[in-house]
Amino acid sequence: MVLDERLLAEAESASARITALERETAAATSQYHRTIRRLHVAGSSMREIADALQLSHQRVHQIVDAAGGAPRRWKLRSKPPRPLVCSFCEKAKDDVTKLVAGAAAYMCGDCVEAAASFDKVHAASTLRCSFCTKPRKAVTRMVAGAQAQICDDCLHLCKEICENA
């Protein structure tokens, strides 16, 4: 049986639309999560964010802590073994020259250099450093990127690791 050309074209255009919408949904979701993180970094409590956006406290917690679960050791990876991205700028490993691994995040050499201009994590935040896991209140300063945050001490260590590489 011959396919109906008109219906076939309609199916193809619907399929292309699904693909485009899925891509857009993924982009909007990532922007949504990033903005929620920035609200928390700027000093809003997870409870306040949850109430304002009508989310559960647990969901906000998951979004804010999304950086967890990555590598465990401190070391410089010039050639990361798995598909990896910098937890701060989200550049892929192929686009960066250096990638330092902390407890739950990676930081590329460019971000180590640019960290002074990152969002500062508010003193009341419950976030922990993604490299040493110390809480915000235990460190003098902390800055945040797309999926992770880093304290001053760890940033200093990253700088040394990058400079000696």
Ligand SMILES: [Zn+2]
């Ligand atoms: Zn980076």
Ligand SMILES: [Zn+2]
């Ligand atoms: Zn730290």
